Amino acid sequence: MKSLVVFLLLALGAPALFAAEPAASGKRVRYVHNQTKLEKARAAQPATDPKRLAALESWRDSDNREMAWLQSLGFTVIKASEATPLPAAADQDLIIVSESVDAVDVDAKYRYLPVPLITCENDLLGEFGMTGLKNGRDYGTDDDQRFIWLVNAPHPLAGGLGAGLQNVQDDEHCKMSWGKPGLGAVTIATLRGEPDKAAIFCYEQGATMNGEFLAPARRVNFFLWQDGFAHLRPEGLALFKSAVLWAVSPPR
Secondary structure: OHHHHHHHHHHOOOHHHOOOOOOOOOOEEEEEOOOOHHHHHHHOOOOOOHHHHHHHHHHHHHHHHHHHHHHHHOOEEEEEOOOOOOHHHHHOOEEEEOOOOOHHHHOOOOOOOOOOEEEOOHHHOOOOOOOOOOEOOOEEEEOOOOEEEEOOOOOHHHOOOOOEEEEOEOOOOOOEEEEOOOOOOEEEEEEOOEEEEEEEEEEOOOOEOHHHOEOOOOEEEOOEOOOOHHHEOHHHHHHHHHHHHHHHOOOO
């Protein structure tokens, strides 16, 4: 009940009520998200279709909530777009790539960067060396999802949740990203009823990724769709928190 209350307070705009995490204190996070689609849609003539505009509004709201939540944990958040130059990221402690980005504009920019990275954009998994390159075979998105199957409960990324089915989103019509990682990955959770589609997986620094490429730092895939953060239930938020804190912690 307490976790649900805290989550609702965040949704109502009270991220400061979260306790800062020692692992996050003083750490700098580059949050890569789209910063132009909504503005262009608002200014378009003739007017943008209302459904499209509402979708873009929800994506931006979800990004803003996620950044506020990261700040509540103790991170300093540095906003970045797809076009933000790479060199400035070298002195940051974590890269998070939102699903709101245009993958073609990010491409393989962060592939070789020796900074921990979490991606929610499944179209970048191949470019980052985390899966193969074939959309629909090596990575993709499934509609109408709210459950995941936790297959690696002892791992720190499991957020203290028990093995088996976990209800992580508040709407049965949510989308989830997935990938099929290489043998060097650790799979944490899969889509419900689809054990070959990993919703959460990670690579330790130095682990072998696709094509014998070695992970230059910790790498994590997380299932969040464009508006996914706003739909996380307490269980989903616990998983995302554990992913963020694991990624930013020193490798073992």
